[in-house]
Amino acid sequence: MSANPVVAVRLRVNGREHTAEVPPRLLLSDFLRYRLGLTGTHVGCEHGMCGACTVHLDGAPVRSCLLLAVQASGAELTTVEGLAPGSDRLHPVQEAFRLEHGLQCGFCTPGFLMTVTAFLRECPNPSDEEIRRELSGHLCRCTGYQNIIRAVRRASALLAETQGHRGAP
Amino acid sequence: MKPPAFDYTAVASIEEAVAELAHYGDDAKLLAGGQSLMPILNMRLACPKKLVDLNRLAALAYVAERDGGVAVGAMTRQRAAERSAVIAARAPLLALALPWVGHSAIRNRGTIGGSIAHADPAAELPAVALCLDARLTVKGAAGERTIAARDFFRSPLTTALEPTDLLTEVWFAGPPPGSGWAWLELSRRHGDYALAGVAAMVALNGSVVREARLALIGVDAVPFRATEAERLLAGVPLSAEGLAAAAESVRQRVDPPGDVHASAAYRRHLAGVLATRALRLAAERAGGA
Numbered sequence: 226m227s228a229n230p231v232v233a234v235r236l237r238v239n240g241r242e243h244t245a246e247v248p249p250r251l252l253l254s255d256f257l258r259y260r261l262g263l264t265g266t267h268v269g270c271e272h273g274m275c276g277a278c279t280v281h282l283d284g285a286p287v288r289s290c291l292l293l294a295v296q297a298s299g300a301e302l303t304t305v306e307g308l309a310p311g312s313d314r315l316h317p318v319q320e321a322f323r324l325e326h327g328l329q330c331g332f333c334t335p336g337f338l339m340t341v342t343a344f345l346r347e348c349p350n351p352s353d354e355e356i357r358r359e360l361s362g363h364l365c366r367c368t369g370y371q372n373i374i375r376a377v378r379r380a381s382a383l384l385a386e387t388q389g390h391r392g393a394p
Numbered sequence: 395m396k397p398p399a400f401d402y403t404a405v406a407s408i409e410e411a412v413a414e415l416a417h418y419g420d421d422a423k424l425l426a427g428g429q430s431l432m433p434i435l436n437m438r439l440a441c442p443k444k445l446v447d448l449n450r451l452a453a454l455a456y457v458a459e460r461d462g463g464v465a466v467g468a469m470t471r472q473r474a475a476e477r478s479a480v481i482a483a484r485a486p487l488l489a490l491a492l493p494w495v496g497h498s499a500i501r502n503r504g505t506i507g508g509s510i511a512h513a514d515p516a517a518e519l520p521a522v523a524l525c526l527d528a529r530l531t532v533k534g535a536a537g538e539r540t541i542a543a544r545d546f547f548r549s550p551l552t553t554a555l556e557p558t559d560l561l562t563e564v565w566f567a568g569p570p571p572g573s574g575w576a577w578l579e580l581s582r583r584h585g586d587y588a589l590a591g592v593a594a595m596v597a598l599n600g601s602v603v604r605e606a607r608l609a610l611i612g613v614d615a616v617p618f619r620a621t622e623a624e625r626l627l628a629g630v631p632l633s634a635e636g637l638a639a640a641a642e643s644v645r646q647r648v649d650p651p652g653d654v655h656a657s658a659a660y661r662r663h664l665a666g667v668l669a670t671r672a673l674r675l676a677a678e679r680a681g682g683a
Binding site for chain 1: 395396397398399400401402404428429432433435436437445447449473493496497498499500502503583584585
Protein backbone atom coordinates (compact mmCIF):
# COMPACT_ATOMS: atom_id res chain seq x y z
CA MET A 226 0.00 0.00 0.00
CA SER A 227 1.31 3.41 -0.84
CA ALA A 228 -0.35 6.64 0.19
CA ASN A 229 1.63 8.66 -2.30
CA PRO A 230 2.29 6.76 -5.54
CA VAL A 231 3.31 10.05 -7.11
CA VAL A 232 4.26 13.44 -5.73
CA ALA A 233 4.39 16.81 -7.47
CA VAL A 234 7.71 18.53 -8.02
CA ARG A 235 8.45 21.99 -9.33
CA LEU A 236 12.04 23.03 -9.93
CA ARG A 237 14.23 25.19 -12.15
CA VAL A 238 16.91 23.49 -14.22
CA ASN A 239 19.38 25.62 -16.14
CA GLY A 240 17.02 28.58 -15.80
CA ARG A 241 13.92 26.72 -17.06
CA GLU A 242 10.97 25.92 -14.84
CA HIS A 243 9.72 22.31 -14.82
CA THR A 244 6.78 20.66 -13.09
CA ALA A 245 6.23 16.93 -12.95
CA GLU A 246 4.67 14.12 -10.97
CA VAL A 247 7.16 11.50 -9.86
CA PRO A 248 7.25 8.40 -7.67
CA PRO A 249 9.01 9.36 -4.41
CA ARG A 250 11.78 6.84 -5.09
CA LEU A 251 12.80 8.37 -8.42
CA LEU A 252 16.40 9.56 -8.13
CA LEU A 253 17.21 13.11 -9.20
CA SER A 254 19.80 11.72 -11.64
CA ASP A 255 17.14 9.59 -13.36
CA PHE A 256 14.67 12.47 -13.32
CA LEU A 257 17.17 14.71 -15.12
CA ARG A 258 18.04 12.06 -17.69
CA TYR A 259 14.74 10.31 -18.39
CA ARG A 260 12.14 12.97 -17.66
CA LEU A 261 13.96 16.10 -18.79
CA GLY A 262 16.20 14.44 -21.39
CA LEU A 263 19.28 16.09 -19.88
CA THR A 264 21.60 13.17 -20.52
CA GLY A 265 24.74 15.20 -19.87
CA THR A 266 24.46 14.17 -16.23
CA HIS A 267 26.11 10.74 -16.31
CA VAL A 268 25.26 7.90 -13.99
CA GLY A 269 28.22 5.75 -12.99
CA CYS A 270 28.15 3.95 -9.66
CA GLU A 271 24.81 5.16 -8.29
CA HIS A 272 26.06 5.16 -4.73
CA GLY A 273 28.00 8.38 -4.42
CA MET A 274 31.50 7.07 -5.15
CA CYS A 275 32.31 8.11 -8.70
CA GLY A 276 31.11 11.72 -8.92
CA ALA A 277 29.90 11.45 -12.54
CA CYS A 278 26.35 12.57 -11.68
CA THR A 279 27.39 15.76 -9.84
CA VAL A 280 25.10 18.76 -10.42
CA HIS A 281 24.65 22.10 -8.67
CA LEU A 282 21.74 22.35 -6.23
CA ASP A 283 21.19 25.99 -5.32
CA GLY A 284 24.76 26.64 -6.44
CA ALA A 285 26.46 23.84 -4.49
CA PRO A 286 27.74 20.59 -6.05
CA VAL A 287 25.83 17.49 -4.97
CA ARG A 288 25.55 13.88 -6.11
CA SER A 289 22.28 13.64 -8.02
CA CYS A 290 22.21 9.85 -7.48
CA LEU A 291 21.97 10.42 -3.71
CA LEU A 292 18.97 12.74 -3.91
CA LEU A 293 15.37 11.98 -4.66
CA ALA A 294 13.81 14.12 -7.37
CA VAL A 295 11.14 15.15 -4.86
CA GLN A 296 13.84 16.53 -2.56
CA ALA A 297 14.90 19.00 -5.25
CA SER A 298 11.42 20.48 -5.50
CA GLY A 299 11.68 24.25 -5.08
CA ALA A 300 15.39 24.25 -5.87
CA GLU A 301 17.46 25.82 -8.62
CA LEU A 302 19.59 23.25 -10.44
CA THR A 303 22.42 23.56 -12.89
CA THR A 304 23.57 20.60 -14.97
CA VAL A 305 26.50 20.42 -17.38
CA GLU A 306 24.13 21.58 -20.16
CA GLY A 307 23.77 24.86 -18.27
CA LEU A 308 27.47 25.73 -18.05
CA ALA A 309 28.26 27.11 -21.51
CA PRO A 310 27.15 30.70 -22.13
CA GLY A 311 25.89 29.78 -25.63
CA SER A 312 25.81 27.00 -28.21
CA ASP A 313 28.94 28.37 -29.89
CA ARG A 314 30.98 29.09 -26.77
CA LEU A 315 32.32 26.92 -23.97
CA HIS A 316 32.53 27.80 -20.30
CA PRO A 317 36.18 28.64 -19.43
CA VAL A 318 36.44 25.42 -17.39
CA GLN A 319 35.19 23.39 -20.39
CA GLU A 320 37.62 25.27 -22.63
CA ALA A 321 40.48 24.45 -20.25
CA PHE A 322 39.58 20.72 -20.27
CA ARG A 323 39.62 20.85 -24.10
CA LEU A 324 42.95 22.69 -24.27
CA GLU A 325 44.69 20.42 -21.76
CA HIS A 326 43.16 17.14 -23.00
CA GLY A 327 41.52 16.72 -19.60
CA LEU A 328 39.30 13.95 -20.94
CA GLN A 329 39.45 10.88 -23.12
CA CYS A 330 36.17 8.97 -23.20
CA GLY A 331 34.37 11.83 -21.46
CA PHE A 332 32.13 9.77 -19.25
CA CYS A 333 33.36 11.31 -16.00
CA THR A 334 33.78 14.81 -17.46
CA PRO A 335 30.38 16.36 -16.62
CA GLY A 336 30.91 15.55 -12.95
CA PHE A 337 34.43 16.98 -12.97
CA LEU A 338 33.19 20.15 -14.69
CA MET A 339 30.45 20.74 -12.13
CA THR A 340 32.80 20.27 -9.19
CA VAL A 341 35.58 22.36 -10.71
CA THR A 342 33.33 25.32 -11.65
CA ALA A 343 32.04 25.55 -8.07
CA PHE A 344 35.51 24.94 -6.60
CA LEU A 345 37.14 27.75 -8.59
CA ARG A 346 34.39 30.18 -7.59
CA GLU A 347 35.29 29.55 -3.97
CA CYS A 348 39.02 29.01 -4.39
CA PRO A 349 40.04 30.93 -7.56
CA ASN A 350 43.78 30.27 -7.27
CA PRO A 351 44.18 26.80 -5.74
CA SER A 352 47.43 25.00 -4.92
CA ASP A 353 48.09 21.61 -6.53
CA GLU A 354 47.35 19.99 -3.19
CA GLU A 355 43.97 21.72 -2.98
CA ILE A 356 43.17 20.68 -6.56
CA ARG A 357 44.05 17.05 -5.87
CA ARG A 358 42.02 17.00 -2.68
CA GLU A 359 38.97 18.46 -4.44
CA LEU A 360 39.24 16.06 -7.39
CA SER A 361 39.52 13.05 -5.06
CA GLY A 362 35.73 12.85 -5.13
CA HIS A 363 35.77 11.91 -8.82
CA LEU A 364 36.87 8.79 -10.63
CA CYS A 365 38.33 8.84 -14.14
CA ARG A 366 39.36 5.54 -15.71
CA CYS A 367 41.17 7.00 -18.76
CA THR A 368 43.38 9.97 -18.10
CA GLY A 369 45.48 9.12 -15.08
CA TYR A 370 44.28 12.50 -13.79
CA GLN A 371 47.41 14.50 -14.69
CA ASN A 372 45.74 16.32 -17.57
CA ILE A 373 42.68 17.00 -15.45
CA ILE A 374 44.84 18.64 -12.80
CA ARG A 375 46.51 20.69 -15.56
CA ALA A 376 43.07 21.62 -16.86
CA VAL A 377 42.05 22.96 -13.46
CA ARG A 378 45.18 25.11 -13.32
CA ARG A 379 44.47 26.34 -16.84
CA ALA A 380 40.84 27.03 -15.95
CA SER A 381 41.93 29.08 -12.97
CA ALA A 382 44.09 31.21 -15.31
CA LEU A 383 41.33 31.53 -17.96
CA LEU A 384 38.78 32.61 -15.36
CA ALA A 385 41.20 35.18 -13.93
CA GLU A 386 41.63 36.59 -17.49
CA THR A 387 37.86 36.69 -18.10
CA GLN A 388 37.25 38.42 -14.82
CA GLY A 389 40.16 40.81 -15.51
CA HIS A 390 38.49 41.84 -18.81
CA ARG A 391 35.11 42.14 -17.19
CA GLY A 392 36.54 44.27 -14.39
CA ALA A 393 38.30 46.64 -16.85
CA PRO A 394 36.59 49.96 -17.51
CA MET B 395 14.40 2.69 -10.34
CA LYS B 396 17.23 1.86 -8.00
CA PRO B 397 15.68 2.27 -4.53
CA PRO B 398 12.86 -0.02 -3.37
CA ALA B 399 9.35 1.49 -3.17
CA PHE B 400 8.54 3.37 0.00
CA ASP B 401 6.03 5.79 1.36
CA TYR B 402 7.45 9.27 1.68
CA THR B 403 6.77 12.26 3.90
CA ALA B 404 8.82 15.43 4.12
CA VAL B 405 7.98 16.52 7.65
CA ALA B 406 7.43 20.19 8.45
CA SER B 407 8.08 20.02 12.19
CA ILE B 408 9.98 18.04 14.81
CA GLU B 409 6.65 16.97 16.31
CA GLU B 410 5.52 15.56 12.97
CA ALA B 411 8.78 13.60 12.64
CA VAL B 412 8.39 12.15 16.13
CA ALA B 413 4.75 11.25 15.40
CA GLU B 414 5.74 9.45 12.18
CA LEU B 415 8.38 7.47 14.08
CA ALA B 416 5.94 6.65 16.87
CA HIS B 417 3.55 5.30 14.24
CA TYR B 418 5.98 3.34 12.04
CA GLY B 419 8.76 2.43 14.51
CA ASP B 420 11.23 0.02 12.89
CA ASP B 421 9.46 0.28 9.52
CA ALA B 422 10.51 3.94 9.15
CA LYS B 423 13.87 5.39 8.19
CA LEU B 424 14.85 9.00 8.81
CA LEU B 425 16.38 10.67 5.76
CA ALA B 426 18.89 13.34 6.85
CA GLY B 427 21.66 14.22 4.37
CA GLY B 428 21.21 10.83 2.72
CA GLN B 429 24.89 10.33 1.94
CA SER B 430 24.84 6.93 3.65
CA LEU B 431 21.15 6.04 3.55
CA MET B 432 20.69 6.72 -0.18
CA PRO B 433 23.51 4.31 -1.19
CA ILE B 434 21.97 1.75 1.18
CA LEU B 435 18.59 2.24 -0.53
CA ASN B 436 20.14 2.23 -4.02
CA MET B 437 21.77 -1.11 -3.21
CA ARG B 438 18.52 -2.28 -1.63
CA LEU B 439 20.27 -3.22 1.60
CA ALA B 440 17.32 -1.63 3.40
CA CYS B 441 13.66 -1.60 2.39
CA PRO B 442 11.86 0.77 4.77
CA LYS B 443 8.10 1.03 4.46
CA LYS B 444 8.29 4.73 5.25
CA LEU B 445 10.92 7.36 4.51
CA VAL B 446 10.67 10.39 6.80
CA ASP B 447 12.56 13.22 5.12
CA LEU B 448 14.00 15.79 7.56
CA ASN B 449 15.43 18.10 4.89
CA ARG B 450 12.62 20.65 5.08
CA LEU B 451 13.24 21.12 8.82
CA ALA B 452 15.11 24.44 8.83
CA ALA B 453 14.62 24.58 12.62
CA LEU B 454 17.21 21.81 13.00
CA ALA B 455 19.98 23.65 11.09
CA TYR B 456 21.88 26.02 13.39
CA VAL B 457 25.18 26.60 15.15
CA ALA B 458 25.05 28.45 18.48
CA GLU B 459 27.47 29.09 21.34
CA ARG B 460 26.08 27.57 24.51
CA ASP B 461 27.41 26.69 28.01
CA GLY B 462 30.99 27.37 26.92
CA GLY B 463 30.66 24.99 23.98
CA VAL B 464 28.74 24.80 20.71
CA ALA B 465 25.23 23.50 20.10
CA VAL B 466 24.75 22.23 16.54
CA GLY B 467 21.34 21.37 15.12
CA ALA B 468 21.25 17.79 13.87
CA MET B 469 20.37 18.86 10.30
CA THR B 470 23.26 21.34 10.01
CA ARG B 471 25.11 20.52 6.80
CA GLN B 472 28.70 19.43 7.32
CA ARG B 473 29.84 22.05 4.83
CA ALA B 474 28.08 24.82 6.79
CA ALA B 475 29.71 23.63 10.01
CA GLU B 476 33.08 23.55 8.25
CA ARG B 477 32.70 27.25 7.43
CA SER B 478 31.38 28.30 10.84
CA ALA B 479 33.54 30.81 12.75
CA VAL B 480 31.82 29.74 16.00
CA ILE B 481 32.87 26.12 15.45
CA ALA B 482 36.42 27.14 14.50
CA ALA B 483 36.68 29.07 17.80
CA ARG B 484 34.74 26.85 20.21
CA ALA B 485 35.12 23.36 18.72
CA PRO B 486 38.44 23.44 16.84
CA LEU B 487 38.63 19.65 16.66
CA LEU B 488 35.35 19.53 14.75
CA ALA B 489 36.71 22.12 12.31
CA LEU B 490 39.89 20.04 11.85
CA ALA B 491 37.98 16.78 11.25
CA LEU B 492 35.24 18.01 8.91
CA PRO B 493 37.38 18.39 5.77
CA TRP B 494 38.14 14.65 6.08
CA VAL B 495 34.47 13.68 5.82
CA GLY B 496 33.86 12.34 2.30
CA HIS B 497 34.21 15.01 -0.36
CA SER B 498 32.88 18.56 -0.68
CA ALA B 499 29.83 17.40 -2.68
CA ILE B 500 29.09 14.86 0.07
CA ARG B 501 29.48 17.48 2.82
CA ASN B 502 27.15 19.85 0.98
CA ARG B 503 24.36 17.38 1.83
CA GLY B 504 25.71 15.34 4.75
CA THR B 505 24.66 16.48 8.20
CA ILE B 506 26.31 16.56 11.62
CA GLY B 507 23.49 14.59 13.28
CA GLY B 508 23.13 12.11 10.41
CA SER B 509 26.75 11.04 10.53
CA ILE B 510 26.71 10.60 14.32
CA ALA B 511 23.40 8.69 14.30
CA HIS B 512 24.61 6.44 11.46
CA ALA B 513 27.62 5.49 13.65
CA ASP B 514 29.93 4.00 11.07
CA PRO B 515 33.00 2.72 12.94
CA ALA B 516 35.30 4.50 10.45
CA ALA B 517 33.44 7.84 10.36
CA GLU B 518 35.08 10.98 11.76
CA LEU B 519 32.26 12.78 13.57
CA PRO B 520 31.47 10.07 16.16
CA ALA B 521 35.09 10.29 17.38
CA VAL B 522 34.86 14.09 17.50
CA ALA B 523 31.72 13.75 19.63
CA LEU B 524 33.57 11.39 22.00
CA CYS B 525 36.65 13.59 22.23
CA LEU B 526 34.55 16.73 22.89
CA ASP B 527 32.37 15.02 25.54
CA ALA B 528 29.34 15.73 23.37
CA ARG B 529 25.77 15.59 24.70
CA LEU B 530 23.13 14.37 22.28
CA THR B 531 19.58 15.66 22.55
CA VAL B 532 16.97 13.12 21.52
CA LYS B 533 13.22 13.50 21.11
CA GLY B 534 11.14 10.37 21.33
CA ALA B 535 7.65 9.19 22.10
CA ALA B 536 8.27 9.78 25.84
CA GLY B 537 9.65 13.30 25.39
CA GLU B 538 13.15 14.74 25.33
CA ARG B 539 16.32 13.30 26.88
CA THR B 540 20.07 13.76 26.70
CA ILE B 541 22.60 11.00 26.01
CA ALA B 542 26.33 11.41 26.63
CA ALA B 543 28.46 10.54 23.59
CA ARG B 544 30.36 7.95 25.66
CA ASP B 545 27.08 6.02 26.17
CA PHE B 546 25.90 6.41 22.58
CA PHE B 547 27.90 4.09 20.31
CA ARG B 548 27.02 0.41 20.86
CA SER B 549 28.18 -1.61 17.85
CA PRO B 550 28.74 -0.94 14.11
CA LEU B 551 25.83 1.24 12.87
CA THR B 552 24.04 0.78 16.21
CA THR B 553 23.55 3.47 18.85
CA ALA B 554 21.54 4.12 21.99
CA LEU B 555 18.77 5.57 19.77
CA GLU B 556 15.44 3.74 19.81
CA PRO B 557 13.55 3.30 16.50
CA THR B 558 11.15 6.01 17.71
CA ASP B 559 13.93 8.54 18.53
CA LEU B 560 14.93 11.64 16.62
CA LEU B 561 18.38 13.12 17.29
CA THR B 562 17.80 16.89 17.32
CA GLU B 563 21.01 18.47 18.60
CA VAL B 564 24.64 17.76 19.35
CA TRP B 565 26.37 19.87 21.98
CA PHE B 566 30.18 19.85 21.87
CA ALA B 567 32.09 20.97 24.97
CA GLY B 568 34.38 23.99 24.54
CA PRO B 569 38.18 23.79 24.63
CA PRO B 570 39.85 23.56 28.07
CA PRO B 571 42.38 26.35 28.77
CA GLY B 572 45.84 25.76 27.28
CA SER B 573 44.59 23.07 24.91
CA GLY B 574 45.79 22.07 21.46
CA TRP B 575 44.03 19.75 19.04
CA ALA B 576 44.87 17.42 16.17
CA TRP B 577 43.03 15.19 13.73
CA LEU B 578 45.06 12.66 11.72
CA GLU B 579 43.90 9.81 9.53
CA LEU B 580 45.14 7.62 6.76
CA SER B 581 43.09 6.33 3.86
CA ARG B 582 44.03 5.04 0.41
CA ARG B 583 42.61 8.19 -1.17
CA HIS B 584 41.38 11.38 0.45
CA GLY B 585 37.70 10.95 1.29
CA ASP B 586 37.79 7.16 1.49
CA TYR B 587 36.93 5.50 4.77
CA ALA B 588 39.89 5.75 7.12
CA LEU B 589 42.14 2.74 7.69
CA ALA B 590 42.66 4.44 11.04
CA GLY B 591 41.98 7.93 12.36
CA VAL B 592 42.85 9.71 15.56
CA ALA B 593 41.53 12.75 17.42
CA ALA B 594 43.82 14.17 20.10
CA MET B 595 43.69 16.94 22.67
CA VAL B 596 46.49 17.98 24.97
CA ALA B 597 45.93 20.67 27.62
CA LEU B 598 49.11 21.96 29.19
CA ASN B 599 49.81 23.65 32.48
CA GLY B 600 53.34 24.92 31.90
CA SER B 601 55.14 21.82 30.70
CA VAL B 602 52.84 19.39 32.51
CA VAL B 603 49.98 17.70 30.67
CA ARG B 604 46.89 18.64 32.66
CA GLU B 605 44.61 16.55 30.49
CA ALA B 606 45.01 14.38 27.38
CA ARG B 607 42.25 12.98 25.23
CA LEU B 608 42.53 10.45 22.46
CA ALA B 609 39.73 8.99 20.33
CA LEU B 610 40.16 6.49 17.50
CA ILE B 611 38.17 5.39 14.46
CA GLY B 612 38.39 2.48 12.04
CA VAL B 613 40.21 0.14 14.44
CA ASP B 614 37.34 -1.31 16.46
CA ALA B 615 33.63 -2.09 16.20
CA VAL B 616 32.91 1.40 17.54
CA PRO B 617 34.84 4.64 17.88
CA PHE B 618 36.31 4.85 21.38
CA ARG B 619 38.34 6.95 23.82
CA ALA B 620 41.71 5.41 24.65
CA THR B 621 41.25 6.09 28.36
CA GLU B 622 44.26 4.06 29.50
CA ALA B 623 46.56 6.06 27.20
CA GLU B 624 44.94 9.31 28.38
CA ARG B 625 45.61 8.34 31.99
CA LEU B 626 49.27 7.50 31.28
CA LEU B 627 49.87 10.97 29.85
CA ALA B 628 48.07 13.12 32.43
CA GLY B 629 49.91 14.84 35.31
CA VAL B 630 53.43 14.59 33.88
CA PRO B 631 55.37 16.44 31.18
CA LEU B 632 54.98 15.00 27.68
CA SER B 633 57.96 12.77 27.00
CA ALA B 634 59.09 10.31 24.34
CA GLU B 635 58.71 7.52 26.91
CA GLY B 636 55.22 8.67 27.85
CA LEU B 637 54.18 8.78 24.19
CA ALA B 638 55.66 5.33 23.58
CA ALA B 639 53.71 3.95 26.54
CA ALA B 640 50.51 5.61 25.29
CA ALA B 641 51.05 4.17 21.80
CA GLU B 642 51.63 0.69 23.25
CA SER B 643 48.43 1.02 25.26
CA VAL B 644 46.56 1.99 22.07
CA ARG B 645 47.97 -1.02 20.18
CA GLN B 646 46.82 -3.30 23.02
CA ARG B 647 43.36 -1.74 23.08
CA VAL B 648 42.43 -1.81 19.37
CA ASP B 649 40.73 -4.71 17.60
CA PRO B 650 40.97 -3.69 13.95
CA PRO B 651 39.39 -5.46 10.98
CA GLY B 652 41.62 -6.77 8.23
CA ASP B 653 40.55 -6.56 4.58
CA VAL B 654 41.79 -5.96 1.05
CA HIS B 655 42.77 -2.37 1.96
CA ALA B 656 44.97 -3.20 4.96
CA SER B 657 45.68 -6.09 7.30
CA ALA B 658 44.63 -6.00 10.95
CA ALA B 659 48.30 -5.94 11.98
CA TYR B 660 48.98 -2.93 9.79
CA ARG B 661 45.98 -1.03 11.20
CA ARG B 662 47.12 -1.83 14.74
CA HIS B 663 50.58 -0.47 13.98
CA LEU B 664 49.07 2.56 12.25
CA ALA B 665 46.84 3.36 15.25
CA GLY B 666 49.94 3.62 17.44
CA VAL B 667 51.82 5.79 14.93
CA LEU B 668 48.90 8.16 14.37
CA ALA B 669 48.20 8.41 18.11
CA THR B 670 51.81 9.42 18.79
CA ARG B 671 51.86 11.98 15.98
CA ALA B 672 48.47 13.44 16.89
CA LEU B 673 49.37 13.82 20.57
CA ARG B 674 52.67 15.48 19.68
CA LEU B 675 50.95 17.82 17.23
CA ALA B 676 48.23 18.70 19.75
CA ALA B 677 50.87 19.47 22.37
CA GLU B 678 52.75 21.68 19.87
CA ARG B 679 49.53 23.55 19.13
CA ALA B 680 48.92 23.93 22.86
CA GLY B 681 52.25 25.78 22.92
CA GLY B 682 54.22 23.08 24.68
CA ALA B 683 56.84 22.07 22.13
